[in-house]
């Protein structure tokens with residue numbers, strides 16, 4: 001039986017998330033020949049080609065070569081890229097935007113009539129096959145297009161479909177989410193240093209605690225409250241720490257932080273609505 005031909009994925013802007021996607025797809029079994037990317041800096045393009053064996057191309061060539069065009073430039077850099085894509089992207093292609101805040105309507109306005117667009121918010125754990133990607137279909141994207149994006153991003157992690165109206169919230173939660181966990185881990189390692197532990201020991205203790213806790217959350221099916229209560233003994237050590245976290249407003253700080261990230265995602269989109 002012959003296998004159906006897999007789509008060629010083109011990554012436009014191979015920075016942090018673009019590179020994470022390319023390397024995650026390779027680790028997930030895609031061939032370098034099924035991938036292409038564009039980069040502004042020739043030096044960075046050469047470095048990525050040497051590291052991964054994936055060819056780079058200019059924007060029009062990559063747009064013609066790829067079936068799925070993944071846009072991974074900063075929202076602030078989108079306009080010149082859309083100028084380049086506008087003349088070459090045809091409705092038989094699929095455009096996938098990873099850009100925070102940018103609505104599918106922006107792409108639909110700037111590209112040829114009928115080009116399907118899917119907005120995705122992924123996150124960097126795609127380098128280890130553990131991304132969380134949330135997908136929303138634009139006006140011309142069909143269920144088959146969503147299936148195609150799910151298939152590609154399913155190689156590098158989990159996929160969920162959400163209404164586009166929820167994408168700013170998703171961006172604040174799971175798009176930025178890994179940074180919050182890294183920040184907490186960093187702070188807990190500092191606490192270990194304060195308590196006199198060697199840095200490497202503190203890091204091992206906290207990272208393995210994070211891995212263990214994440215695995216229990218992902219696999220155990222228990223609510224986080226139940227899991228935390230199981231650690232929190234009457235008159236024990238954990239409740240003393242929890243009291244301090246509550247006293248310092250850590251829960252409220254996290255809620256406010258995530259709300260601020262949501263607001264910023266909305267602003268990034270609004271900037272392009274006006275311009």
Ligand SMILES: NC(=O)C1=CN([C@@H]2O[C@H](COP(=O)(O)OP(=O)(O)OC[C@H]3O[C@@H](n4cnc5c(N)ncnc54)[C@H](OP(=O)(O)O)[C@@H]3O)[C@@H](O)[C@H]2O)C=CC1
Nearest residue numbers: 013015016017038039040072073074075077081098099100
């Ligand atoms: N980082 C993350 O965790 C996540 C990021 N995103 C989204 O992904 C997008 C990219 O973010 P991130 O990877 O962090 O940003 P980066 O700045 O690391 O990557 C963007 C890359 O695109 C290049 N670039 C810019 N314009 C063009 C162009 N016209 N043609 C080709 N390449 C171009 C940049 O080059 P140069 O450096 O020379 O400017 C840079 O290498 C953003 O829209 C962000 O919102 C989404 C989810 C998570």
Ligand SMILES: O=C(O)[C@@H]1CCC=N1
Nearest residue numbers: 100171174175176177
């Ligand atoms: O910080 C940002 O804007 C991007 C979007 C989500 C994660 N990083």
